[in-house]
Amino acid sequence: MRTLAPLILVALTAQPALAQTGRRALEAGTERYLLADYPGAVPLLGMGLDPRAGSTDELWLHGVERLADVLLVLRQDSLAATWLRWATRLAPEFAVNEEVMPPPVVRAARAARAFVDSTPQDRFVAQTTFQWPASFRAGAPGTIRLASANIPITARIGADQFLRGGESRVLPPGSYDVVVSAPGYLPTRLTAEVLPGVTTVVLVSLLPETAGLLYVAARPWGTLFVDGQRIGYTSVAAHRVVPGSHRLRLERDGQPVTDTTIVVAERQPVRLSWVTTRDTVGEPRIDSAFARLDAGEIERGVDVLRDLLAPHQPSFPAAVRARALARLAEATWSLGAKDSARASLRELVQVNPFYTPRADQFNPELLAAYTQVRCQTPVIAIRAPRDTVLTPFRDTLPVEIAVGQPGEVRILLRLTNPRRRDSLLTTLTVESVAIASIPLSGPDGGVLAPGLYAIEGEVAAAGRGASDLLQLTVERTPVDTTPHEPSIAGAATRPETRKRGPSLRTMGEGIGLGALVILVSATVNDGDLSGRSIPPAAWMVGASVALANFAFKRPSVPIPENISHNELLRARREARNRITAAENATKLRLAPLRIRATREP
Amino acid sequence: MTVLSGLGRLAPTLASLLVLTVDLAGQSVSGRAVIAAPKSSVRVGGVLDRVDGVWGGLALDFHVGRFTLSGGGMRGQLTPSQAGTAPKRDVGELSLDGQYEFRPWLHFELQYTARAFSSAAGYQRWDIVGVGAAGSRDLGTPAVRAAVGLTWLPVVRVSGQEAPTFALRSDVGLSVAPSRFPLAFTLRYRVERFRFSKSAIRSEQFEALALSVGVRARRVAGRWTLGGGR
Numbered sequence: 001m002r003t004l005a006p007l008i009l010v011a012l013t014a015q016p017a018l019a020q021t022g023r024r025a026l027e028a029g030t031e032r033y034l035l036a037d038y039p040g041a042v043p044l045l046g047m048g049l050d051p052r053a054g055s056t057d058e059l060w061l062h063g064v065e066r067l068a069d070v071l072l073v074l075r076q077d078s079l080a081a082t083w084l085r086w087a088t089r090l091a092p093e094f095a096v097n098e099e100v101m102p103p104p105v106v107r108a109a110r111a112a113r114a115f116v117d118s119t120p121q122d123r124f125v126a127q128t129t130f131q132w133p134a135s136f137r138a139g140a141p142g143t144i145r146l147a148s149a150n151i152p153i154t155a156r157i158g159a160d161q162f163l164r165g166g167e168s169r170v171l172p173p174g175s176y177d178v179v180v181s182a183p184g185y186l187p188t189r190l191t192a193e194v195l196p197g198v199t200t201v202v203l204v205s206l207l208p209e210t211a212g213l214l215y216v217a218a219r220p221w222g223t224l225f226v227d228g229q230r231i232g233y234t235s236v237a238a239h240r241v242v243p244g245s246h247r248l249r250l251e252r253d254g255q256p257v258t259d260t261t262i263v264v265a266e267r268q269p270v271r272l273s274w275v276t277t278r279d280t281v282g283e284p285r286i287d288s289a290f291a292r293l294d295a296g297e298i299e300r301g302v303d304v305l306r307d308l309l310a311p312h313q314p315s316f317p318a319a320v321r322a323r324a325l326a327r328l329a330e331a332t333w334s335l336g337a338k339d340s341a342r343a344s345l346r347e348l349v350q351v352n353p354f355y356t357p358r359a360d361q362f363n364p365e366l367l368a369a370y371t372q373v374r375c376q377t378p379v380i381a382i383r384a385p386r387d388t389v390l391t392p393f394r395d396t397l398p399v400e401i402a403v404g405q406p407g408e409v410r411i412l413l414r415l416t417n418p419r420r421r422d423s424l425l426t427t428l429t430v431e432s433v434a435i436a437s438i439p440l441s442g443p444d445g446g447v448l449a450p451g452l453y454a455i456e457g458e459v460a461a462a463g464r465g466a467s468d469l470l471q472l473t474v475e476r477t478p479v480d481t482t483p484h485e486p487s488i489a490g491a492a493t494r495p496e497t498r499k500r501g502p503s504l505r506t507m508g509e510g511i512g513l514g515a516l517v518i519l520v521s522a523t524v525n526d527g528d529l530s531g532r533s534i535p536p537a538a539w540m541v542g543a544s545v546a547l548a549n550f551a552f553k554r555p556s557v558p559i560p561e562n563i564s565h566n567e568l569l570r571a572r573r574e575a576r577n578r579i580t581a582a583e584n585a586t587k588l589r590l591a592p593l594r595i596r597a598t599r600e601p
Numbered sequence: 602m603t604v605l606s607g608l609g610r611l612a613p614t615l616a617s618l619l620v621l622t623v624d625l626a627g628q629s630v631s632g633r634a635v636i637a638a639p640k641s642s643v644r645v646g647g648v649l650d651r652v653d654g655v656w657g658g659l660a661l662d663f664h665v666g667r668f669t670l671s672g673g674g675m676r677g678q679l680t681p682s683q684a685g686t687a688p689k690r691d692v693g694e695l696s697l698d699g700q701y702e703f704r705p706w707l708h709f710e711l712q713y714t715a716r717a718f719s720s721a722a723g724y725q726r727w728d729i730v731g732v733g734a735a736g737s738r739d740l741g742t743p744a745v746r747a748a749v750g751l752t753w754l755p756v757v758r759v760s761g762q763e764a765p766t767f768a769l770r771s772d773v774g775l776s777v778a779p780s781r782f783p784l785a786f787t788l789r790y791r792v793e794r795f796r797f798s799k800s801a802i803r804s805e806q807f808e809a810l811a812l813s814v815g816v817r818a819r820r821v822a823g824r825w826t827l828g829g830g831r
Contacts, residue, residue: 510740513738513740513747516749520749521771521773521792524769524770524793526642526794526804526806528644529642529643529794529804530808535790535792535808537808537810538773538790541773541775541788541790545747548740548775549741552745553740553741
């Protein structure tokens with residue numbers, strides 16, 4: 001025995017990985033993954049993902065994304081996609097960490113989510129379970145088995161494979177379309193993933209062809225039970241129930257349990273509504289669609305809403321459109337069209353990033369989907385009070401920011417004068433919604449001048465960013481400024497000069513000019529004809545010229561005391577006006593600003 | 602002749618449009634209302650005939666740089682100073698005057714005047730062309746200015762009678778044009794003396810004391826503003 005002990009030890013250490021199962025294998029696979037031993041990590045991670053070995057906790061979720069990463073590195077894209085689809089179908093909350101995982105894994109996970117959303121299954125009719133092998137081989141084929149039932153059921157797998165109840169088929173790993181049917185029963189369709197070495201067991205409990213349909217609308221949302229079986233969150237749409245009497249229970253947070261009994265006839269649709277308050281947006285056509293949804297007419301309501309929100313229809317205001325999209329997402333989610341619901345949620349985020357669903361509106365599943373879609377949608381919206389009055393230095397302008405994909409947001413003030421440029425106002429990291437306080441004054445003490453401005457918000461999210469513009473009209477509110485003193489009235493001032501009597505020279509000049517005027521006229525004048533040697537008109541003009549010269553050419557003499565008196569008056573007035581100007585400048589600087597915000601067209 | 606007369610009537614309008622629409626340095630336009638007391642004295646042989654009266658009219662001045670173009674028209678009635686010596690007559694005058702400012706105080710001018718007398722005795726027209734110079738000077742302030750001018754009238758045509766052998770015109774005046782006031786006032790006295798050949802035994806003199814009130818608009822930086830200053 002002692003001689004065999006080293007051999008046993010060597011044998012145990014020679015197969016370190018494949019001997020481990022469950023969580024230990026997952027941990028060991030993670031170690032290999034972190035050591036970049038990718039071929040060694042695949043079987044360990046594959047073995048460790050057995051859902052029966054534990055819950056789909058964080059370690060399990062990391063295991064899936066690491067396995068996908070490894071397979072993508074090893075160029076086994078199809079296998080990676082199969083694992084991701086399987087995990088997404090098994091754990092609806094599964095999502096890769098986009099901050100950590102490489103972009104190919106993120107893209108593959110999103111594709112898997114879209115695939116799973118587009119291939120729903122009725123979990124009350126068909127279920128899949130998985131039997132893990134004792135040892136895991138990455139390249140091994142998988143097996144699909146149709147569990148036997150008490151009726152003769154047949155399954156078509158893919159295009160050309162047929163199974164009867166209790167039979168198995170070995171298939172290459174991948175996703176397979178499975179249709180199970182039986183005479184006299186409603187067929188059911190599901191998509192099942194076949195994993196390497198794993199047996200996928202399909203269990204069905206077909207409903208008779210005479211089954212009725214149950215629709216339940218509730219607001220606030222609740223959890224619906226039929227005959228004690230949990231059906232899910234409301235709204236519930238097109239849930240098949242066998243004809244007969246059924247006990248229904250609706251449980252809602254903070255509200256008494258609602259119990260009721262219904263009798264379903266063959267192929268009868270039964271619609272129940274527990275809507276406490278009517279949902280309206282003031283748009284008659286949309287309100288009518290909402291009323292249909294609230295009455296349990298889910299399919300009809302969805303059709304009407306889709307038609308109203310189609311691109312060719314006249315556009316509704318953003319707030320109305322957002323609420324309509326939210327209701328459409330909720331209804332399509334209840335119909336099981338999760339990819340369509342996610343598309344509506346994505347559009348909702350794009351139309352109004354500020355949209356916050358009411359607590360009574362989105363059930364936890366839909367809320368999780370909304371949160372996930374929002375985080376994946378690169379969009380930003382900014383808004384400010386539509387019309388507000390703020391005081392510089394004391395107040396700041398609150399600018400609300402909403403982003404879809406979280407990231408660093410830069411708020412820029414676009415200036416056009418004196419030259420086109422952007423001024424960075426603030427930078428902040430926004431997860432969902434944040435408020436930036438924009439000061440109305442600069443570091444140099446200057447106040448935002450009245451005018452037209454544009455504020456741009458940019459989010460630098462992973463992948464492509466987004467931006468939004470807000471137009472601001474800034475006006476200074478009227479301020480009671482003190483008027484400047486007018487110029488000193490003539491009556492208040494004293495004359496600064498006085499005219500002296502004409503000097504001899506002035507008199508000589510005046511007389512000379514007058515005489516010249518008379519002389520010229522007299523020279524041309526014919527005294528015999530006019531009757532005067534000097535015409536009276538010549539005298540008149542000459543005298544006028546002489547007198548004007550006397551009057552206007554008198555020298556002025558300054559009056560010093562009057563000049564100093566007037567200068568004193570002027571100096572006092574200027575001093576008072578300087579004080580008034582300074583006071584007015586302060587008043588204007590502190591004057592409240594009226595700011596109106598409008599969206600840029 | 603008809604075409605020429607039509608062009609003559611159109612000329613002031615075209616000139617106004619040209620001056621008003623073309624933007625030139627130092628442009629100004631002034632319009633004046635004139636009232637005058639004319640007096641015409643004629644001695645034929647030994648008989649002296651004097652008529653006087655009142656006439657009124659309008660004048661326009663276009664000033665561009667150193668050039669000034671003036672045109673005006675007057676109309677009125679002359680009556681004999683002594684009753685019964687001569688018939689009443691209507692008188693009208695059209696004048697065109699081009700001036701060049703050689704110095705701020707001296708300018709030369711070329712004038713054309715057409716004057717017509719019409720009475721029960723007949724119609725007589727005078728066509729006068731003159732060349733002259735005028736000096737001016739402000740009287741203590743640029744707003745008040747005195748002017749003295751002499752014009753030789755080398756071409757004088759008189760319908761129905763012999764043309765004078767020598768003619769001279771004197772023109773003196775005083776103008777007041779306050780710079781802050783859009784109106785300008787002018788007092789002028791002119792004397793025209795015509796000497797005929799000895800064989801005609803005739804001499805004539807025409808004089809007029811005129812008072813005018815005008816408004817002046819000048820173009821500053823492309824815009825027209827009113828101002829009475831020079």
